[in-house]
Amino acid sequence: MPGGADMAGAEAERVLAVEMLETALPRHRDLLQAYFRNRLPCPQDAEDHVQEVYSRVIAATAPQTGIANWKGFLLRAAANLLTDNFRRDQARAGGRHVSLDDDLDAGSDEVATPERVVAARQRLGHVQAALAELDPVCREAFLLCRVEGMSHRDIAARLGIEVGAVTRHVERALIHLARRTGGRGAA
Template sequence: MKLRFILCFTCGLRIFEAIRESMNPSEKIILQAIKNGEVTIYKELFSKYSKSLFYYACKFIDEDEARDIVQDVFMAIWTQRSSLEINTSLNSYLFGITRNKCLKHLQRKERTTDSDQLSIKEVQHYEMQNDAISSLIEKELNDKYEAALQQLPPKCLEVFLMSRRMDLKNKEIAAQLDISEKAVEKHISKALRHLRKELKDYLPLLYYLGQFWG
């Protein structure tokens, strides 16, 4: 259990640095709305991300502590909204500060147990000494994801990639493929069900990456 935790922690750190990306126009609008004190937008952000952030935090700390961490993340966003500056995507930012809060929490505790906790010194030592293993884990995760994609029917795969990798709206996909928007929705839903089934052992990391959800 401890080894699995170390591997997931290190893999998460490495992949997070690799997937940093700039904030898109819609996210800039969301950020500005929150800075303007629009509570409804803030609540929508919480609703969209709180569950996946909780699952991610649970990889490092226990459930009660994870809930507190997620609450702290969103509380900090709201209380500091007027001066909030984000230079990455919202996904990268939110998971990044959650990771950092978990790290600081472990630093404060400085202890290990025989279950799924470990001291921060162990984490840091592993991170410094095992880059090769971390790279293999990242490659395995990516290979599993790509293999699962290739199991989808051709049309379903085409629609899904247009949605997730080309960032096209359902209406745009429907127009390009000459199918209905409802058909597009069905293909995407089918793809997500398949990926969740095939990658069930990797769900926490995939939620963290935001690789195909949302």
């Protein structure tokens, strides 16, 4: 059955991509932290930006395996993140007002059709199942960072662990989510 071979090949490519992410992302963490520390007005936010780069890279590379220069790829993603943040701040008048959630923006043309609601619930179910598989401390660190928006320093103080441990937990959770959801919903 030819369709099955195509699906197996796609799954093998996805697994290879996740394995490449598992080695490439941690190897360049220090470089990304230094990059953000030198460019952000608040260097303590560097780790949060590194995690955002990881999320973007995981989402962008889930189906790809042919990235030869991870250092350049990650630095480009980091530069794009800073550019996006700058443009967003400029468009929103740089903090002179309280922003709405992206999902509540008046200009949203997304209509909540029954099909989209079902698909979203299924994706949420996959993410929840993947999160349930994580170690409780890893899951809590990830949720505090990605859902509650807490800094790594605040999470470390709350959980009684080191900032580096928070970083590793969030990375581990992102990679696990990418592996279990195929890159859909890991960001």
